[in-house]
Amino acid sequence: xxxxxxxxxxxxxxxxxxxxxxRYVNVFGIFPNLILIVVVYLxxxxxxxxxxxxxxxxxxxxxxxxxxxxGVRALMFTVIGxxxxxxxxxxxxxxxxxxxxxxxxxxxxxxxxxxxxHFIIIGKVNYMLFxxxxxxxxxxxxxxxxxxxxFYVLGLTDDKRCVAK
Amino acid sequence: xxxxxxxxxxxxxxLILLSISFSFIIWRFTxxxxxxxxxxxxxxxxxxxxxxxxxxxxENLTKGIKSIICTxxxxxAYKQKNLELTDKLRNYDAMVRKYxxxxxxxxxxxxxxxxxxxxxxxxxxxxxxxxWFIINKGEKDGLYNELPVLVFSKKKGALCAxxxxxxxxxxxxxxxxxxxxxxxxPVEIKxxxxxxxxxxxxxxxxxxxxxxxxxxxxxxxxxxxxxLSSVFHKDTPVGVITNVSKEPxxxxxxxxxxxxxxxxxxxxxxxxIPEIKI
Numbered sequence: 001x002x003x004x005x006x007x008x009x010x011x012x013x014x015x016x017x018x019x020x021x022x023r024y025v026n027v028f029g030i031f032p033n034l035i036l037i038v039v040v041y042l043x044x045x046x047x048x049x050x051x052x053x054x055x056x057x058x059x060x061x062x063x064x065x066x067x068x069x070x071g072v073r074a075l076m077f078t079v080i081g082x083x084x085x086x087x088x089x090x091x092x093x094x095x096x097x098x099x100x101x102x103x104x105x106x107x108x109x110x111x112x113x114x115x116x117x118h119f120i121i122i123g124k125v126n127y128m129l130f131x132x133x134x135x136x137x138x139x140x141x142x143x144x145x146x147x148x149x150x151f152y153v154l155g156l157t158d159d160k161r162c163v164a165k
Numbered sequence: 166x167x168x169x170x171x172x173x174x175x176x177x178x179x180l181i182l183l184s185i186s187f188s189f190i191i192w193r194f195t196x197x198x199x200x201x202x203x204x205x206x207x208x209x210x211x212x213x214x215x216x217x218x219x220x221x222x223x224e225n226l227t228k229g230i231k232s233i234i235c236t237x238x239x240x241x242a243y244k245q246k247n248l249e250l251t252d253k254l255r256n257y258d259a260m261v262r263k264y265x266x267x268x269x270x271x272x273x274x275x276x277x278x279x280x281x282x283x284x285x286x287x288x289x290x291x292x293x294x295x296x297w298f299i300i301n302k303g304e305k306d307g308l309y310n311e312l313p314v315l316v317f318s319k320k321k322g323a324l325c326a327x328x329x330x331x332x333x334x335x336x337x338x339x340x341x342x343x344x345x346x347x348x349x350x351p352v353e354i355k356x357x358x359x360x361x362x363x364x365x366x367x368x369x370x371x372x373x374x375x376x377x378x379x380x381x382x383x384x385x386x387x388x389x390x391x392x393l394s395s396v397f398h399k400d401t402p403v404g405v406i407t408n409v410s411k412e413p414x415x416x417x418x419x420x421x422x423x424x425x426x427x428x429x430x431x432x433x434x435x436x437x438i439p440e441i442k443i
Contacts, residue, residue, distance in 0.1 A: 049178050052178050056182045071189025075190065
């Protein structure tokens with residue numbers, strides 16, 4: 001019950017932060033993908049079922065607020081949460097470098113799969129996404145840079161980290 | 166065993182969520198979700214506009230109440246003022262009645278309350294010397310058309326009729342002289358009670374017409390404004406008769422009168438504005 005309340009709190013807090021705060025406080029539309037960081041963090045705790053569900057719900061909410069294909073983000077966050085949860089044993093999330101690498105990887109997967117699904121569904125794809133689209137690159141960089149802060153804040157609330165074995 | 170079961174649940178959950186997500190994508194739920202979202206936005210915005218309207222209305226309502234309170238205060242003040250003025254008016258009416266009674270009792274003439282405006286003659290055309298001139302006072306000074314214009318005659322020692330205002334501008338007015346050929350006004354022979362008409366000739370003379378044949382009118386008689394005049398006050402000096410025609414076959418006699426204002430050089434004129442009675 002305590003866990004459910006904790007995840008519910010995380011869900012509400014980060015949803016508000018991402019969709020309401022991020023809507024008004026951004027630089028040229030660039031705002032860190034806090035939801036992705038949270039999903040990675042929760043995946044790092046090793047609670048795969050929770051992270052799958054919370055990722056799915058986060059994605060679903062984002063899909064509702066966005067004008068893209070409905071269900072894409074729900075799929076992305078579910079997959080990322082599952083993968084991070086599965087491979088959490090291979091990374092030491094207490095190290096900032098590991099956080100950077102995992103979030104960067106998750107980000108690249110996120111954008112790549114996003115464009116892939118767009119290509120499959122709509123038939124359009126931006127091949128030079130990561131090289132030419134400065135905005136997309138900046139989004140990834142900002143998200144990666146914001147990772148240690150978000151991890152630190154989340155660490156204050158939950159110290160039962162899945163330590164690398 | 167427990168760990169394997171946990172992994173199994175994790176995988177099953179993952180597959181369920183994955184299939185749900187794929188079903189969302191494949192079944193193209195986007196339009197439906199957009200529709201629902203738009204509906205939600207529509208209701209949200211309508212409620213927002215409603216709130217905005219409520220705030221706007223309340224603001225207006227507050228202003229309205231404030232203005233009503235201000236108006237009621239003003240009304241109270243005006244009511245008090247009105248009562249004071251009504252009392253004063255009652256006193257004034259009583260005084261007027263008393264004044265009229267006294268006038269009747271002592272057989273006195275009623276003094277007309279007028280405001281005198283002094284004006285300088287700014288333009289007088291030599292070619293139309295006896296027709297009109299322009300004075301330097303106009304609407305700003307309270308002048309309007311049909312007001313009597315008088316000048317002070319040194320020889321007579323009184324204010325004499327000169328003309329009437331025919332055109333009024335902001336700070337000037339045009340005065341048609343009584344000697345203007347297009348002008349005629351009722352006069353009487355002073356002391357003889359003979360009513361007649363004075364007509365302009367574009368000269369320094371007036372033709373006095375409609376003098377009854379049996380009237381004792383002779384040269385040297387003074388001509389004053391009759392009570393019938395709507396412009397000038399009664400008994401305002403006009404001129405003096407110079408000669409009287411003697412034609413026995415005609416019912417009326419005609420006389421010529423020289424105007425008083427001609428004897429002096431006119432610089433200033435007086436315009437009499439009757440006070441408006443409340």
